[in-house]
Amino acid sequence: QAVVTQEPSLTVSPGGTVTLTCGSSTGAVTSGHYPYWFQQKPGQAPRTLIYDTSIKHSWTPARFSGSLFGGKAALTLSGAQPEDEAEYYCFLSSSGVRVFGGGTKLTVL
């Protein structure tokens, strides 16, 4: 089964920009993996931020964006806010395989 890799932790300054990435052990991540990004704060259920690589829901802050870059899915946060401190999970789906990444703990400091 594919292993989906994410940075275990990242730190960003308030107002700064950070990119979280999501790679696959089977090769390049493409739009055919329909990458999702979820945000989870301590003690809360996850919330869907982005699906199908780059599509946002109405509640997704404009400062979040999704893309493909360098064979990986990417979540970019531009203008980080204290409330963006959370765990972020990517999810890939392809040919019957559906796997979450291990998550990235994002600290805004």
Place this chain on the structure above:
Amino acid sequence: DVQLVESGGGLVESGGSLRLSCAASGFSFRSAWMTWVRQAPGMGLEWVGRIKTKGESSPTDYAAPVQGRFIVSRDDSQNTLFLQMNSLKTEDTAVYYCYTDASWAGHVWGKGTTVTVSS
């Protein structure tokens, strides 16, 4: 508002069974693919299984660790999703979330229900 509410969690002995429910409201449940995801204590998210809408081919699929032990089903008349868990193991201990795969329903998550499997 779209809402999912899980129930049925609890403490069960290893080898036992448990049935989780997920009550849906605020969207056309019968038109939505539904998924179960779990999260062991202090760990990340793990995809468990998914069910498509009635009449679709290959209606369910499962993660390898639960294949043959867990069954996902749905009752569209009751707007309810189920997860039948059999032959439970201690490693099945987790918070179980239901989640709608439908973008038009907002990919909403429930708040989860806790399952503890004791040895």
